[in-house]
Amino acid sequence: MTAKIVQIIGLEDFPMVKSGDNLAEIIVKTAEKNGVEIEDGDIIVVSQKIVSKAEGRIVRLSDATPSVEAEELAEETGRDPRLLEFVLRETNHVVKASREIVIVEDKRGLVCINAGIDKSNVKGKDCYSLLPENPDESARKIRNEIMALTRKKVAVIICDTYSRPFRKGQVEFAIGIAGLKPFKDYRGQIDLFGNLLKVKNVAIADEIACAAELVMGQGREAIPVAIVKNVERAELNEKSTVKDLFISSQEDLFRGTL
Amino acid sequence: MTAKIVQIIGLEDFPMVKSGDNLAEIIVKTAEKNGVEIEDGDIIVVSQKIVSKAEGRIVRLSDATPSVEAEELAEETGRDPRLLEFVLRETNHVVKASREIVIVEDKRGLVCINAGIDKSNVKGKDCYSLLPENPDESARKIRNEIMALTRKKVAVIICDTYSRPFRKGQVEFAIGIAGLKPFKDYRGQIDLFGNLLKVKNVAIADEIACAAELVMGQGREAIPVAIVKNVERAELNEKSTVKDLFISSQEDLFRGTL
Numbered sequence A, B: 001m002t003a004k005i006v007q008i009i010g011l012e013d014f015p016m017v018k019s020g021d022n023l024a025e026i027i028v029k030t031a032e033k034n035g036v037e038i039e040d041g042d043i044i045v046v047s048q049k050i051v052s053k054a055e056g057r058i059v060r061l062s063d064a065t066p067s068v069e070a071e072e073l074a075e076e077t078g079r080d081p082r083l084l085e086f087v088l089r090e091t092n093h094v095v096k097a098s099r100e101i102v103i104v105e106d107k108r109g110l111v112c113i114n115a116g117i118d119k120s121n122v123k124g125k126d127c128y129s130l131l132p133e134n135p136d137e138s139a140r141k142i143r144n145e146i147m148a149l150t151r152k153k154v155a156v157i158i159c160d161t162y163s164r165p166f167r168k169g170q171v172e173f174a175i176g177i178a179g180l181k182p183f184k185d186y187r188g189q190i191d192l193f194g195n196l197l198k199v200k201n202v203a204i205a206d207e208i209a210c211a212a213e214l215v216m217g218q219g220r221e222a223i224p225v226a227i228v229k230n231v232e233r234a235e236l237n238e239k240s241t242v243k244d245l246f247i248s249s250q251e252d253l254f255r256g257t258l
Helices: A023-033 A048-054 A068-077 A081-089 A135-150 A204-216 B023-033 B048-054 B068-077 B081-089 B135-150 B204-216
Strands: A004-010 A043-047 A058-060 A091-097 A102-106 A111-113 A127-129 A155-164 A167-178 A225-229 B004-010 B043-047 B058-060 B091-097 B102-106 B111-113 B127-129 B155-164 B167-178 B225-229
Touching: A004 A204, A004 B204, A023 A043, A023 A048, A023 A135, A023 A225, A043 A048, A043 A135, A043 A204, A048 A127, A048 A135, A048 A155, A068 A081, A068 A091, A081 A091, A081 A102, A111 A155, A135 A155, A135 A167, A155 A204, A167 A204, A167 B204, A204 A225, A204 B004, A204 B167, A204 B204, B004 B204, B023 B043, B023 B048, B023 B135, B023 B225, B043 B048, B043 B135, B043 B204, B048 B127, B048 B135, B048 B155, B068 B081, B068 B091, B081 B091, B081 B102, B111 B155, B135 B155, B135 B167, B155 B204, B167 B204, B204 B225
Parallel strands: A043 A155, B043 B155
Antiparallel strands: A004 A225, A004 B004, A043 A225, A058 A127, A091 A102, A102 A111, A155 A167, B004 B225, B043 B225, B058 B127, B091 B102, B102 B111, B155 B167
């Protein structure tokens, strides 16, 4: 009998990424240096931070001229108006603004703290990273280039770290997807005892992002890419988008609970 | 150079679990049959459903006599009053009750749909599984027995499937933990460029539960146990409890957002 084994491989000695770098090339070369073969069906998970760096999505607080709106939000929340200027530029609408937290729905449709703008592992005293302009598009580009370089059919997930309601601590979410169906949908299927499964629709892209974080880390580990192998339940799909994971507040069954 | 590799091993041909079964023995035997060696540092992820079955936490709707409160909730939500009788017995307080959904904080402190009571993969037309009475205690018992059988120092996570606010689909959460610190806490550490990490506190137990689901599945796969190897970032800890992952509504930064 052979057990079913998923492997999560963290690529060591990944070079520091800077604006203009070709991530696909770096990933393929670093995998080679690590002795890791990229194969058909592999899912390559890439941290948001290096995608933002490669795409030049780093801003300096000192370059911001806060709008009236940013100044008002700064007053309300006790935060730096220059940071809030960048947050508001990335925002569809503010979901919550208090002295503890600023949560927005960003222009991509992601509900996140500070529009995903973040300081960790960004060089430069007043430098912050913005999310990639279009993370699905970033994932698609990386995927296409890796496939061209390797002749293997892979999927790419761009992941970022999220706080969650009702639960302490953070986990990874997929924020961009290429080549992978974000769900494993059991609805309409029959379980072991003939019961119809009515609800089960697993957000497998988020689960893969979480699995990748087990080797990636958030601090000085400097492992921004993981290669995930043998996820038999993942379905490759050309038309995937992370937007399928978003839910409108009308549809959200948790509305009114917080 | 050798890459860092986490392995998620799904145990195939796991026997059907019934009330009174010794899960630790079954896990150790099934790992052996699968040719999987249990080693120091392994994290063994066990699905809630088989823990509930082994502990006899299966109920029949026809055995319930709905209380007045259950009848009223049935009226309000259009649900079976017998099911709601079981839900209310497991509940601290109802968070939301509508015709679409019943969300409660259960007596363990978990915020979940129908108090975690579930029909899938439960035998018998009107039979449902309740969550284990005390999932931390269940995890501790399984862990102690596996350690006695194998002489290896392992951790155990009991996982269940959760819907999430702001996001479609479900992922796994840890609902019981033994021998593992639920977080990898980066707060107070320094990143690659000397920035102080102020927020990062990764809910690694939830991430491991998600990783395990990649081999376990929700339907007819019948793989209720995964063995997770080489999570170097996980810290073994004797005093762990899943309650560390719970957040009060006062502390929850998302309060007022839904």
